[in-house]
Amino acid sequence: MKKLGFALLVAGMVGACFAGAAAAETSGPIRVSIDGDRQIYSVDPIQMDGSVLVPMRAIFESLGAELHYDAKTRVITALKGDTRIVLQVGGHVAQVNGKEVNLHQPAIVIRGSTLVPVRFVSEALGAEVKWVPQANAVSVVSWKPSPENMQMLQILIAKYGASLEPLTQAQKDRLLRLAELQDMQPLVDLLIQNGAK
Secondary structure (H helix, E strand, O other), X not given: OHHHHHHHHHHHHHHXXXXXXXXXXXXXXXXXXXXXEEOXXXXXXXXXXXXXXXXXXXXXXXXXXXXXXXXXXXXXXXXXXXXXXXXXXXXXXXXXXXXXXXXXOOOEEEOOEEEEEHHHHHHHOOOXXXXXXXXXXXXXXXXXXXXXXXXXXXXXXXXXXXXXXXXXXXXXXXXXXXHHHOOOHHHHHHHHHOOOO
């Protein structure tokens, strides 16, 4: 009886270690923004082995690609302009315009939804991707901010410096998205400290 109790105790401790490691991969929900617009998905983004995965239809369509999914073969085909992407659920190799690309994390199915690696899809479609660890967020940029947006950022930084109290929550949130797009880490840190989401 003591051996069984000891075995159950050890099994419980090992299980707790694995559960803790899985939970530690991210802290809180993962946010995804595309060109500064926060994305809301039917299935929350997840992180697996250092890759963030999002629902396939939403990410492809948000980036302007047409999507075809063959449920029988589990093959995903996306087209945008001259770019053609083909990948298979569970496959570690994809094709972009006929060239093979190794995937660190393959597409998966969770609760009936197919999730794909946001970095691979976005970069294959010509966008830039940045992980913002302080905000637990992925920022995808498929366009470059206008000179007016850049000027707004510079004016706000010069005018308010370290105090962002006069700004509304919506202004702080928009400014955070622009700062993330421009890789302005000191401003991103300041905005997060001042409650931007």
